[in-house]
Amino acid sequence: MKLTLTKALPPDLSKVIVLDTDITFATDIAELWGIFRKFTDKQVIGLVENQSDWYLGNLWKNHKPWPALGRGFNTGVILLYLERLRRIGWEQMWRLTAERELMSMLSTSLADQDIFNAFIKQNPVLVHQLPCFWNVQLSDHTRSEQCYTEVSDLKVIHWNSPKKLRVKNKHVEFFRNLYLTFLEYDGNLLRRELFGCPSQANPESVQLQAALEELDEDDQCYDFRRERLTVHRVHLYFLQYEYTPTEDDTDITLVAQLSMDRLQMLEAICKHWEGPISLALYMSDAEAQQFLRYAQASEVLKNRKNVGYHIVYKEGQFYPVNLVRNVALKNANTPYVFLTDVDFLPMYGLYDYLRYG
Template sequence: MKLVFPRIIPLEVTTKLLVIDTDITVLSDIYELWNLFNEFNKKQAIGIIENQSNYYLGKYTSYDPWPALGKGFNSGVLLYNLLTLKRVNWPKLWSDVAKRTILEYGSTRLADQDIINTVLKENPELLFEVPCYWNTQLSDHTLSESCYKEHKVKIIHWNSPKKYNVVNKDGDYFRSLAAGFMEYNGNLLRKQLLFCDTAPSGTSNNSDLLCSEFHTLLSTSWRTLLYFKEYKYSVEENDVTFVAHLSYDRLQTIEELVKFWPGPMSLTLYVSDPEFEKSISFISNSEILQNRPNVAYHAVFKDGEFYPINTLRNVALRNSQTPYVFLADIDFLPSKNLYEMLKNYLYSMGSLKNKALIVPAFEIRSYGNVVPRNKKQLLKGLKNKNVVPFLSSIWSLGHAPTDYEKWKTAIQPYQVKWEPDYEPYVVVRNDVVEYDERFVGFGWNKVSHIMELEAQNYEFLVLPDVFIVHKPHAPSYDIGRFRSSPSYRLCLQMMKEEFIQKLNKKYNRIFEYSNSSINFSNIVNRRRKRNFLPPARTTVETNTDYPFNVE
């Protein structure tokens, strides 16, 4: 890729390009490196740092390395002047050099780096030598000590196959530098740390002021890292991906889940920078997860007080590579052979255009109860009341339309009608409409998505011989906020109304809603009079999703 970047990046986009490897740690302002372009002369096209080993001098191998100037150069950090490379016809230049050199020296050992070195040996006028501290190389045979003993290191390059475990007498020092960087709050790099006092302009109504934090999230650009572990999957017809999200405290649940779901998975983690490093370590060292390359891991980094639940779902959904997706949650365990049985249904039912297959959800009532694996065991658990329909005791509206009584004896898929507040777990095509990201934290995040499927005239079909079971866990922080804060619940109610208005306009439907704006002035006035929020009360207007004793 490093060889073709100058060809595929249009000059109208940029005339300068900084290319860096992923196994580096930047310890200084990268803009200082970028400013080195100002020191290029008219002929110089490639800024690069000298190789900090004797590899190109033939000291470590029985074969002759590709030709290079002196010790050669390391391509872990590159500055490309695209205008100059265009002038010298870079694609033809490196291609001709490679074709000619390979006949004498055989195939490259260090890929693009060998080719770049030979090009620079034959065309030294293209070279701009960047100071060594911009690529301090910690390879197995590194000679970088002469550089970092005299200069402050600005980039560490872990270019040994051992990466962070490289054997080096100063290795612990560099590892400590890297560890400090990795635990740094990356969001601070995106913020202006010094502010000038400015008076707010314009006026806002009470509801805007009270719910501004919710609305701000809609324009938030989340730091996101896709596929942060290697992902291997070959697309198969009628295949389905398990799509879910989780926070760091739920990380260990993945190990149990993958035992029950052998198919591809797309998981989004919501983590801080230190939690991200710990997550990588956990996944890499897990004997179970090491053997599951078909699990795609994505990270969205924490920013703000709310859990951006639908943003996380959308990241996982967008990066699902199968024709179908199972939109689930991380705390559910699938019934035996759920993955294989879903593929069979998908094969027999066709494209699923405007159809959603419902996988009924249940829950075990206490930590000690055994999770049923098949329908016979589940029916026995229902009879003994060790298992119940999900949330049936505290929020029956969420799953009641599934018609659990009918499911007990069903042997064929059956259609059910959508009802308000329905939030089943469904299998749909991967081009399904995305979740509405205005819903964060707790409340109406799945309900809104299912409502939009109803607005699109989806057909809802309940599968008779598969299910998922929810395992108990501690209540989330956002549920606590929902229970204790009337303003939180009212803001959710307002967003619910905004969403329904959007659906009515977009799909020419009539979904009912109640206007709650009158309540905002009461909340704001009470805040002005007292320095605390009034006790939470459950009312029809303030109950945005379901009652307060939800876990």
């Protein structure tokens, strides 16, 4: 996908920052954007040098990596000058590079990163090397500790090891805590306009403010009416979900809603109901991460892929039971639903009984 962004993105977009999903920012991304101003007239790609010996080919016997300039470059953080890339015919250039190398290499080992490096090997003048702290790589065989003296110097942490949070590094506890802090950050705060950052009000904000001004604060039901205007954040399919519709159109989904204090019911429900399930969970950001760890540690839950978990993030002082239930109902993918309270445990075989009984 990274290789095709000159075509995939709008033609009037001149520059873009491309990031892997397994990175944690420890600074303002605007600093990274500012590096575009340091590009020479010919440079079109900004990358950090690879911090392992992978492209040197000495990690094990008969290791034959793709060609690269020196240690090569890691593509977890990329600055792409799209306007210039289009001008030099990037689409054709990387394709020709890939086709030529694949005649001898047969396949890539590191996906598009190999193609980027082979291209840069042939066109070194086109790359702008970013300081290493913009992509501190925690991969296996990493040399990233040579990149910095203090962890406070780091800008971007890249969890590019298969071990992820279990990677070995003398500062891994600091990195892990930073990562978890972001995960459990109250996402509702990011919806507020920041002080000192003037911006044009969007129509939705204007409409919300107008609706709020119409409310009477002396009304005994003010809090309820105010809550009705709240727009909750919703994360559909929080975990992997797989469902194949049946051919006879008789399938039925168990639908329920719950909060953190009913989490212990999930395993029992999944054991009693073999069919698809749609669950809406009313949780804070921190609770959602606790649920994620719980689900990943549960042998029952992690083996069930036909359960759709939908997070409705907490906001306000009331439990929006109808909203949460409707999220679960709306995302049931079968002709029929079995709407139940999460405290009720269906009898064994009820799924088949309702379908065929």
